[in-house]
Amino acid sequence: MPNSALHFDLNTVRERLPAWQIDWFERVDSTMTEAKRAPLPGRIVGAEEQTAGIGRLGRKWISDAGAGLYVSMVLTAQSTPVVMLALGLATRNALASVSKLNADLRWPNDVLISGKKCAGMLAQLEGDAIIAGIGINVSQTQFPPDLETPATSLLLEGKRVAREDLLVAVVQAVEHYGACSADEILRQFADASSYVAGKRVRVDTGIEGVTCGLDPAGFLRVREDNGTEVIILAGGVRPV
Numbered sequence: 346m347p348n349s350a351l352h353f354d355l356n357t358v359r360e361r362l363p364a365w366q367i368d369w370f371e372r373v374d375s376t377m378t379e380a381k382r383a384p385l386p387g388r389i390v391g392a393e394e395q396t397a398g399i400g401r402l403g404r405k406w407i408s409d410a411g412a413g414l415y416v417s418m419v420l421t422a423q424s425t426p427v428v429m430l431a432l433g434l435a436t437r438n439a440l441a442s443v444s445k446l447n448a449d450l451r452w453p454n455d456v457l458i459s460g461k462k463c464a465g466m467l468a469q470l471e472g473d474a475i476i477a478g479i480g481i482n483v484s485q486t487q488f489p490p491d492l493e494t495p496a497t498s499l500l501l502e503g504k505r506v507a508r509e510d511l512l513v514a515v516v517q518a519v520e521h522y523g524a525c526s527a528d529e530i531l532r533q534f535a536d537a538s539s540y541v542a543g544k545r546v547r548v549d550t551g552i553e554g555v556t557c558g559l560d561p562a563g564f565l566r567v568r569e570d571n572g573t574e575v576i577i578l579a580g581g582v583r584p585v
């Protein structure tokens with residue numbers, strides 16, 4: 346059951362986001378799972394702690410109590426790749442407004458500060474709805490050394506940020522991008538990301554080449570050394 350007697354000031358967040366139904370839990374396995382129980386657009390499920398936080402590609406999302414922002418927002422369905430990019434942009438811009446940090450975006454969904462992952466998101470279709478899961482590392486002081494991408498938190502980057510302010514900024518930014526065209530989202534993503542063009546990357550599938558833009562659906566184009574252009578539909582990329 347939601348527990349409102351937490352140090353996270355849920356009441357002020359509810360006042361600042363009156364259009365959203367916010368259910369906050371002290372501990373869940375994953376806010377994704379919890380949101381799926383009642384995937385009503387306009388609902389936000391958040392938790393102080395996740396015992397089985399879900400990352401993309403079968404990975405776990407480290408979700409220590411009170412150290413991060415762990416939320417799933419239920420949105421109305423749109424095309425998934427652009428939604429992923431919009432969520433990344435929204436999170437990046439929310440971080441910028443609350444912490445003044447200038448994060449990079451690694452296609453499709455990583456928010457990086459100084460090359461380390463500070464936030465990630467995933468989107469799952471549930472009937473007519475999209476469940477958008479957003480995780481932001483806020484006040485962790487250490488991470489396991491064996492992560493595929495090294496992680497950082499806002500605190501490790503020298504910023505103390507109230508999770509309440511961060512949540513309000515993220516939700517407002519998601520609302521903003523919900524009203525933008527796909528073209529505009531693609532343009533802004535490309536402007537904000539050092540990965541969209543001119544970056545040498547290796548794709549999870551083993552393909553290696555230089556990125557050369559996004560296609561109209563938001564997929565990443567990579568030019569291999571033999572000149573072949575490949576559209577990356579899924580997975581992730583790493584700099585080489």
Ligand code: BTN
Pocket residue numbers: 374375376377395397398399400401402404406414415416417454455464465466467478479480481
């Ligand atoms: C990734 O970069 O791999 C995606 C991470 C998404 C993590 C968030 S935390 C809130 C929501 N609940 C989950 O279990 N996962 C997402």
